[in-house]
Amino acid sequence: xxxxxxxxxxxxxxxxxxxxxxxxxxxxxxxxxxxxxxxxxxxxxxxxxxxxxxxxxxxxxxxxxxxxxxxxxxxxxxxxxxxxxxxxxxxxxxxxxxxxxxxxxxxxxxxxxxxxxxxxxxxxxxxxxxxxxxxxxxxxxxxxxxxxxxxxxxxxxxxxxxxxxxxxxxxxxxxxxxxxxxxxxxxxxxxxxxxxxxxxxxxxxxxxxxxxxxxxxxxxxxxxxxxxxxxxxxxxxxxxxxxxxxxxxxxxxxxxxxxxxxxxxxxxxxxxxxxxxxxxxxxxxxxxxxxxxxxxxxxxxxxxxxxxxxxxxxxxxxxxxxxxxxxxxxxxx
Amino acid sequence: xxxxxxxxxxxxxxxxxxxxxxxxxxxxxxxxxxxxxxxxxxxxxxxxxxxxxxxxxxxxxxxxxxxxxxxxxxxxxxxxxxxxxxxxxxxxxxxxxxxxxxxxxxxxxxxxxxxxxxxxxxxxxxxxxxxxxxxxxxxxxxxxxxxxxxxxxxxxxxxxxxxxxxxxxxxxxxxxxxxxxxxxxxxxxxxxxxxxxxxxxxxxxxxxxxxxxxxxxxxxxxxxxxxxxxxxxxxxxxxxxxxxxxxxxxxxxxxxxxxxxxxxxxxxxxxxxxxxxxxxxxxxxxxxxxxxxxxxxxxxxxxxxxxxxxxxxxxxxxxxxxxxxxxxxxxxxxxxxxxxxxxxxxxxxxxxxxxxxxxxxxxxxxxxxxxxxxxxxxxxxxxxxxxxxxxxxxxxxxxxxxxxxxxxxxxxxxxxxxxxxxxxxxxxxxxxxxxxxxxxxxxxxxxxxxxxxxxxxxxxxxxxxxxxxxxxxxxxxxxxxxxxxxxxxxxxxxxxxxxxxxxxxx
Numbered sequence: 140x141x142x143x144x145x146x147x148x149x150x151x152x153x154x155x156x157x158x159x160x161x162x163x164x165x166x167x168x169x170x171x172x173x174x175x176x177x178x179x180x181x182x183x184x185x186x187x188x189x190x191x192x193x194x195x196x197x198x199x200x201x202x203x204x205x206x207x208x209x210x211x212x213x214x215x216x217x218x219x220x221x222x223x224x225x226x227x228x229x230x231x232x233x234x235x236x237x238x239x240x241x242x243x244x245x246x247x248x249x250x251x252x253x254x255x256x257x258x259x260x261x262x263x264x265x266x267x268x269x270x271x272x273x274x275x276x277x278x279x280x281x282x283x284x285x286x287x288x289x290x291x292x293x294x295x296x297x298x299x300x301x302x303x304x305x306x307x308x309x310x311x312x313x314x315x316x317x318x319x320x321x322x323x324x325x326x327x328x329x330x331x332x333x334x335x336x337x338x339x340x341x342x343x344x345x346x347x348x349x350x351x352x353x354x355x356x357x358x359x360x361x362x363x364x365x366x367x368x369x370x371x372x373x374x375x376x377x378x379x380x381x382x383x384x385x386x387x388x389x390x391x392x393x394x395x396x397x398x399x400x401x402x403x404x405x406x407x408x409x410x411x412x413x414x415x416x417x418x419x420x421x422x423x424x425x426x427x428x429x430x431x432x433x434x435x436x437x438x439x440x441x442x443x444x445x446x447x448x449x450x451x452x453x454x455x456x457x458x459x460x461x462x463x464x465x466x467x468x469x470x471x472x
Numbered sequence: 473x474x475x476x477x478x479x480x481x482x483x484x485x486x487x488x489x490x491x492x493x494x495x496x497x498x499x500x501x502x503x504x505x506x507x508x509x510x511x512x513x514x515x516x517x518x519x520x521x522x523x524x525x526x527x528x529x530x531x532x533x534x535x536x537x538x539x540x541x542x543x544x545x546x547x548x549x550x551x552x553x554x555x556x557x558x559x560x561x562x563x564x565x566x567x568x569x570x571x572x573x574x575x576x577x578x579x580x581x582x583x584x585x586x587x588x589x590x591x592x593x594x595x596x597x598x599x600x601x602x603x604x605x606x607x608x609x610x611x612x613x614x615x616x617x618x619x620x621x622x623x624x625x626x627x628x629x630x631x632x633x634x635x636x637x638x639x640x641x642x643x644x645x646x647x648x649x650x651x652x653x654x655x656x657x658x659x660x661x662x663x664x665x666x667x668x669x670x671x672x673x674x675x676x677x678x679x680x681x682x683x684x685x686x687x688x689x690x691x692x693x694x695x696x697x698x699x700x701x702x703x704x705x706x707x708x709x710x711x712x713x714x715x716x717x718x719x720x721x722x723x724x725x726x727x728x729x730x731x732x733x734x735x736x737x738x739x740x741x742x743x744x745x746x747x748x749x750x751x752x753x754x755x756x757x758x759x760x761x762x763x764x765x766x767x768x769x770x771x772x773x774x775x776x777x778x779x780x781x782x783x784x785x786x787x788x789x790x791x792x793x794x795x796x797x798x799x800x801x802x803x804x805x806x807x808x809x810x811x812x813x814x815x816x817x818x819x820x821x822x823x824x825x826x827x828x829x830x831x832x833x834x835x836x837x838x839x840x841x842x843x844x845x846x847x848x849x850x851x852x853x854x855x856x857x858x859x860x861x862x863x864x865x866x867x868x869x870x871x872x873x874x875x876x877x878x879x880x881x882x883x884x885x886x887x888x889x890x891x892x893x894x895x896x897x898x899x900x901x902x903x904x905x906x907x908x909x910x911x912x913x914x915x916x917x918x919x920x921x922x923x924x925x926x927x928x929x930x931x932x933x934x935x936x937x938x939x940x941x942x943x944x945x946x947x948x949x950x951x952x953x954x955x956x957x958x959x960x961x962x963x964x965x966x967x968x969x970x971x972x973x974x975x976x977x978x
Binding site: 143323 | 581593
């Protein structure tokens with residue numbers, strides 16, 4: 140048994156149990172309606188979470204995703220409504236800007252050796268500030284292209300609406316899994332998180348990979364901003380406030396170790412949906428206000444980190460029997 | 473030697489290789505040759521230049537002067553990656569692989585077999601299995617690297633290096649954390665690499681293993697090459713004397729400075745029986761008496777520091793028992809050792825002892841304050857008084873008690889560490905390399921302090937690489953080799969010659 144699968148397994152089991160519990164209380168959990176709604180409503184968190192999974196796998200962190208989502212929304216609204224540009228041109232433009240922004244963060248992290256926490260924290264302020272500077276108004280977008288996109292939907296026989304956002308989420312998921320497991324870039328990300336100096340000595344292009352990781356994360360956050368803009372038909376600089384924390388929560392609940400090197404993209408997908416399922420349950424139940432979700436997710440997060448720690452210490456426990464003790468001279472050096 | 477006769481040039485050659493760091497000359501005009509299909513051991517004590525030589529060959533540091541030739545062609549390795557491309561791979565004692573990836577992924581990281589533009593793990597797994605099978609290693613290559621022993625991890629690193637078309641394989645202390653059986657496995661891998669014509673440069677401090685596996689030996693000392701020999705033609709005692717830089721003299725005795733007092737005068741302070749720890753030290757007994765200096769002699773890696781750490785409780789002994797003044801005691805942590813009146817001045821004062829930014833006073837007071845408990849505060853005045861007493865007693869050169877320790881010279885820093893322990897008045901003091909890296913004047917002073925402390929009735933244990941020094945002050949000398957206590961020399965037996973012969977032969 141590969142030990143690094145355990146955290147993912149825990150997530151999976153918890154998700155299945157949670158879902159079965161919900162199903163036992165409300166039949167609607169068995170319909171495509173609930174499932175499609177989950178995918179649609181959580182796409183804007185799940186898409187950047189897949190990018191942030193790569194960041195955390197490499198041993199880094201990204202706090203800028205929420206702000207980038209907001210900036211993207213405001214930028215799109217302004218360019219389309221005030222400048223009269225076509226949405227597709229605007230999307231191409233903002234995706235390039237977002238990717239360049241991520242690359243810059245990667246450059247600061249790798250070449251100037253500034254901790255990712257600090258770099259992406261200032262990235263968070265920059266993007267949010269940028270959104271406010273552009274406009275503090277909420278701007279509605281009325282463009283025929285937006286209406287066309289909202290018409291792209293597959294309706295299941297029982298009424299579930301599989302929208303463009305849901306499709307985009309699943310597409311990003313599949314691409315993310317391929318990127319993580321079947322490309323050299325993906326394997327290099329895992330290697331860096333497992334042992335950065337080791338990766339360097341094994342010839343992993345650490346600089347290029349670091350820049351790529353943050354570019355990917357910002358690209359996906361920008362893409363999530365576009366998805367949100369498409370479903371909200373508006374741009375608002377106060378949107379997705381604190382979303383970066385929900386994103387990171389999804390990654391961690393999904394079984395990716397914050398220390399890097401261990402985790403799966405599919406885990407992030409499940410981890411992002413866990414709060415969604417709880418939220419849906421609370422809404423259907425009605426006896427508790429949906430704000431309870433914060434308390435439940437907070438508790439869940441602690442439990443997951445606790446389990447990971449427990450597993451981690453168990454690994455060490457076994458290592459005691461396998462590895463000869465550290466040489467004293469090694470410690471002295 | 474049949475393989476290298478086929479080719480005109482040695483596989484790897486350095487000519488006049490020189491490197492200095494800031495003020496110190498780390499490597500001076502070293503000529504070194506490695507032939508295809510040979511195991512060449514590179515030996516030397518601390519600071520001999522072994523790792524500098526390796527780092528120049530593998531492109532970690534740029535050289536100052538000299539040439540490196542691979543198969544007769546001049547090469548200029550720029551980085552470990554570049555050296556690897558040229559055909560020179562290095563495997564270090566601290567394995568630089570990725571513990572969280574599978575064995576196969578570690579072997580093929582960065583050069584995975586691809587199919588349709590995607591990484592083909594199935595093929596990577598199959599090829600990894602085949603590669604390991606050629607060395608008769610049969611393991612599940614899909615499991616995490618961290619689930620295997622250090623020996624297997626090392627072999628995985630070697631296999632990766634060799635598969636990257638290595639011509640030269642550098643193994644830096646590969647056996648230091650392996651048990652006998654694992655060493656066998658590794659050696660069989662090395663032998664089969666030898667048959668393939670790969671040149672292996674081996675660094676190790678296990679003399680017996682050098683004779684077991686190597687064809688030739690190059691000895692470095694203080695950055696200079698002091699000898700190159702066919703292993704079979706070099707007596708062990710000659711090797712040891714070259715490494716230590718001591719000529720074997722004809723006169724039987726070098727003056728032992730200590731008067732051998734009648735045994736009965738000294739009361740036993742510490743008796744250790746059968747202390748050992750797997751992978752660290754074989755079981756040893758040792759007795760330290762009040763007013764007596766016990767020297768620990770041996771080559772680098774022979775287990776001197778390990779012995780001190782086991783006694784002081786930094787590493788827990790797995791077996792055996794200890795008695796202090798006849799009472800059975802538990803020495804499982806430094807705190808417990810300190811409570812029984814022990815003190816230890818560590819080898820590396822920069823890393824383990826001195827706190828650079830604190831003042832002389834603060835550094836001196838540290839251990840005493842810790843012993844008294846942090847709530848039982850020493851008044852500033854008392855602190856200054858104690859520090860001043862020590863400054864006077866040890867003649868520490870400092871304008872006042874408030875100078876940051878980092879501004880003192882090495883010798884004076886060493887005295888500050890000594891002062892730190894002396895102030896809490898230990899009955900038994902272990903000094904690990906107290907004279908390393910300090911100038912000649914301070915050297916003499918430290919030795920005089922050591923002798924004085926013994927005369928005052930303290931039990932002392934001193935580790936030193938300088939044989940002359942050990943011979944000078946020791947009442948008894950414990951000789952260690954390959955993590956084993958070989959013997960104990962007393963009185964007239966104590967001389968540089970006997971110590972060297974003991975290290976080499978017994």
